Each structure stands twice: as C-alpha cells, then as structure tokens.
Amino acid sequence: MECVVQGIIETQHVEALEVLLQGLSGVPKERVRVHELCLKSGPNLGVVPSEVRLLCDLAQPTPSWTIRHVGGAMRGAGAEQISVLVRTIVESKASKNVLQYFYTLGYKLDHELLKIGFAFRFHRGAQITVTVTSANKMPRLHATDEAVPVTPGIQLVEITAPAAADNYNDVVSAVTAFCEYLAPLLHLSKPGHSTGIVATAGAAAASLMSSGGGKTL
Amino acid sequence: MPPVKWLMHWHPSPGATLNTQILAEACGCAESLGGAKDGRWKTSIIFYRAMTRDGGAAGPAGQQGQQHGDLPRELLGVALHERPGLYFSIVRLAKLVLQADATFPQVMEKLQSYKARVALNFEGFQYQLGDFCLRIGKCVPNNSEVLRGIMMEVEYYPLSSIEKSRAIMEDFFDVWQETVAKKSLPGHFIHVESNFSEYGLSDQYSFQHTAVQYATCLQQLMAVVRG
Numbered sequence: 001m002e003c004v005v006q007g008i009i010e011t012q013h014v015e016a017l018e019v020l021l022q023g024l025s026g027v028p029k030e031r032v033r034v035h036e037l038c039l040k041s042g043p044n045l046g047v048v049p050s051e052v053r054l055l056c057d058l059a060q061p062t063p064s065w066t067i068r069h070v071g072g073a074m075r076g077a078g079a080e081q082i083s084v085l086v087r088t089i090v091e092s093k094a095s096k097n098v099l100q101y102f103y104t105l106g107y108k109l110d111h112e113l114l115k116i117g118f119a120f121r122f123h124r125g126a127q128i129t130v131t132v133t134s135a136n137k138m139p140r141l142h143a144t145d146e147a148v149p150v151t152p153g154i155q156l157v158e159i160t161a162p163a164a165a166d167n168y169n170d171v172v173s174a175v176t177a178f179c180e181y182l183a184p185l186l187h188l189s190k191p192g193h194s195t196g197i198v199a200t201a202g203a204a205a206a207s208l209m210s211s212g213g214g215k216t217l
Numbered sequence: 218m219p220p221v222k223w224l225m226h227w228h229p230s231p232g233a234t235l236n237t238q239i240l241a242e243a244c245g246c247a248e249s250l251g252g253a254k255d256g257r258w259k260t261s262i263i264f265y266r267a268m269t270r271d272g273g274a275a276g277p278a279g280q281q282g283q284q285h286g287d288l289p290r291e292l293l294g295v296a297l298h299e300r301p302g303l304y305f306s307i308v309r310l311a312k313l314v315l316q317a318d319a320t321f322p323q324v325m326e327k328l329q330s331y332k333a334r335v336a337l338n339f340e341g342f343q344y345q346l347g348d349f350c351l352r353i354g355k356c357v358p359n360n361s362e363v364l365r366g367i368m369m370e371v372e373y374y375p376l377s378s379i380e381k382s383r384a385i386m387e388d389f390f391d392v393w394q395e396t397v398a399k400k401s402l403p404g405h406f407i408h409v410e411s412n413f414s415e416y417g418l419s420d421q422y423s424f425q426h427t428a429v430q431y432a433t434c435l436q437q438l439m440a441v442v443r444g
Contacts, residue, residue, distance in 0.1 A: 041330050044269050047330075052324070071327060090327055091320065091324075092323075094318075094321075095425070097314075101308070101313055104289060104308050104311045105288070105289065106289075106330070
C-alpha cells in the first residue's frame with residue numbers, strides 16, 4: 001500500500017519549491033528521468049481488463065526497469081474523510097526484456113511518457129518521497145531524446161509514502177502534516193481531484209528565494 | 218557472476234518405474250565420491266495459464282472454448298533456491314526469460330491475466346565435493362508426494378564461462394556416470410543442453426541460465442512420464 005497526494009505548480013516556482021524541500025528534508029535531491037510505459041491487456045486477455053506500468057529509470061548509468069501495478073483506492077466512509085489517497089501498489093524490478101515480455105503476454109502499449117525532474121526522499125513521520133516532474137510526450141515511439149512537455153509551464157508534484165494495513169492512519173497523518181508546509185506554494189490533494197495552482201505561490205516563492213534558501217525555515 | 222551449473226535428470230530404463238530408492242542410491246554415489254552433505258535445497262516451478270474473458274484457452278493447443286492463437290498458453294514461474302529474492306518467468310514458445318523480484322507473482326495475481334495453476338517442487342540434499350556442489354533431488358507436485366522425477370544440479374565454483382567449463386563438466390559427468398553404473402540401477406542420468414542463445418543469454422553464466430535449464434529439465438521429466 002501507499003499513501004499519495006498530488007498537486008501542480010508553475011515551472012517558474014519550482015526552484016522555490018526545491019529550496020523549501022531542501023530545507024525541510026535536509027537531504028540532497030535526486031535526479032528523476034523516468035520513461036513510463038503504460039500497457040493494457042489486449043482484447044479478451046484476462047478475467048478483467050488490466051493495466052501495468054513499466055518504468056525505465058534513465059537517471060542511472062545503466063537503465064533499470066520496474067514493473068508497477070497500481071491497485072484500486074481504498075474505499076469506504078473512512079477513506080472519504082481523509083485528504084490522502086490510500087491504494088495498493090505492487091512493484092518488481094525486472095530485466096530489460098520486460099517490455100517484450102508483456103507484449104508476448106498479450107499486452108499493448110496504451111501511452112508512454114518521459115518524466116523529468118527531481119525527488120527528495122526522507123523520513124518525517126513516515127518514509128516520504130516528493131517528486132517534482134514535468135511530463136513529456138514523445139513525437140515518435142520511444143524517442144525519449146525528442147520528448148516535449150505535455151503541459152508547458154506546469155509541473156506535477158507527487159508525495160508518496162509506503163504504508164501497511166496496520167499503520168496507514170499514521171502515514172496519512174504524516175503526509176497530511178507535511179503537505180501543510182508546502183501549502184503556500186501548492187495545494188496537494190488526492191490524484192484526480194486537482195485543485196489547480198495556488199494564488200499565493202508567487203509571493204511565497206519570492207519570499208523563499210529572497211530568504212536565501214531553506215536556512216530560515 | 219554465479220558459477221556454471223549443469224542440470225541432469227534421471228531417465229529410467231524402458232519398463233522401469235521411478236522410486237525413491239533411486240534417489241537414495243544417487244545420494245549414496247555423491248557420498249562415495251567424497252561428497253559432504255551440507256543441507257537441503259528447494260526450487261519451485263509454477264505453471265501459469267492464460268485467462269481469457271470468454272473462457273477460451275489461449276495458444277494452439279487450447280482444448281475448449283474459443284482459441285487465441287496469438288497468446289502463449291502457458292508461462293513458467295521459477296523460484297530458485299539460491300536466490301530467494303528473485304523470480305523468473307519463462308515463455309517457452311517465445312524463448313523469453315524474464316528476471317524479476319520475488320514480488321512478481323503478486324503482480325501477476327493483481328493483473329488476473331495469467332493464473333497460477335500447479336506448482337512443482339524440486340527438493341533434496343546438497344553435497345560439497347571439492348570445487349563442485351552437487352544437489353540431488355526429487356520433483357514432486359506441491360502438497361503431494363507423487364514422484365514426478367529425479368534430477369541433479371552440478372555446480373562448478375571456479376568458472377562462470379559455459380564454454381571454458383565444458384571439458385571439466387563433461388569429465389565430471391563421465392566420473393558420475395561410472396559411479397552410478399556400478400549400482401546397476403534401472404536407468405541413467407542425462408544432461409540435455411539448453412539452447413541459451415535462443416533465449417538471448419551469453420556464455421557468462423547467470424541465474425537466468427539456471428531458470429532456462431529448469432524449464433528444459435521439466436520438459437524432459439514430463440516426456441519421461443508421458444513416454
């Protein structure tokens with residue numbers, strides 16, 4: 001399981017967000033360059049239609065592949081009341097022939113994206129990962145070198161934290177608490193419930209940049 | 218890089234049946250060669266069958282419902298004893314071997330496109346013999362003691378190159394065959410070489426090579442049962 005919230009930020013304020021995250025986390029940022037391929041089961045394959053994501057980490061000297069299955073969100077009255085989405089996630093590293101493997105199994109490429117940006121991984125009540133990326137589309141199949149932004153000027157911010165059935169309440173609290181620190185710059189909510197950019201972002205960013213980084217936080 | 222390994226299976230003489238006595242005798246041979254027993258091992262193979270929405274069977278050999286010739290009918294999942302954190306999936310028809318984590322079966326379970334049906338365990342004792350490691354075991358279905366086959370792994374620690382180790386592996390196999398022959402058992406061990414290059418695997422031995430060898434060995438054992 002994982003807890004997740006998402007938000008968007010204008011590219012012009014990303015540097016301020018980075019300063020803020022650096023100050024809050026105290027860890028160096030990691031470069032993110034991930035080629036994400038979303039595959040769907042072909043007609044008639046499987047008891048139900050299914051979807052699997054293959055992530056190729058291009059930030060490493062040798063690209064590495066991960067298979068990711070994103071399950072359904074937790075439902076019920078309790079889940080409605082919290083501002084964080086709790087969902088099942090299963091991941092497995094895989095050898096580089098994984099795309100060919102899923103094609104052979106009868107899966108088809110639905111779409112692909114190149115996500116470029118940075119991430120901070122740190123512990124703050126839970127193991128939190130904040131990624132800030134721009135989504136890029138490829139004009140030709142797999143042509144990651146020619147990728148262009150899907151939403152120029154806007155970047156996606158995602159906060160995730162691993163959770164288990166017996167501790168997700170604590171993780172939700174930790175993620176919610178962390179989101180409040182970012183509130184002047186962006187608003188984070190459950191995926192699919194985007195609330196747009198934040199009006200105070202410009203002023204907050206200016207304040208952050210003029211304060212000389214995260215030192216004063 | 219893991220050391221090179223050969224898998225061999227027991228081929229019973231015509232009319233002879235498999236029994237655990239052969240396994241005990243093979244273990245006796247390992248000990249008579251000076252092998253020191255140092256533990257147990259278990260490798261598992263799981264058969265996955267394609268699931269289709271109309272209840273048909275995938276692949277050319279589908280027996281019921283509508284057929285879907287473009288889908289592989291069957292996948293093999295291999296969990297090797299020496300690398301419990303890894304999992305291998307083999308599509309024999311397409312000559313594909315995927316290396317993944319031990320969480321891979323959970324991914325397959327979520328996808329519900331291929332369903333785990335039957336599991337076979339290869340299990341037995343391990344012997345250290347100088348630079349060699351011998352693992353002699355039986356093949357039995359999960360939750361059953363019905364003997365489906367007898368097989369062994371021979372590992373040669375100093376080398377990872379299949380070609381460079383060929384001569385020494387062949388020499389060892391000859392010695393092994395002579396030792397087993399002295400027992401006058403109704404059958405003999407056979408090494409069926411897997412075609413690694415078909416799977417895109419190089420001369421440098423890897424765990425994927427072992428997974429492919431298990432698939433080959435399984436095919437041979439099934440052929441013996443059917444024959």
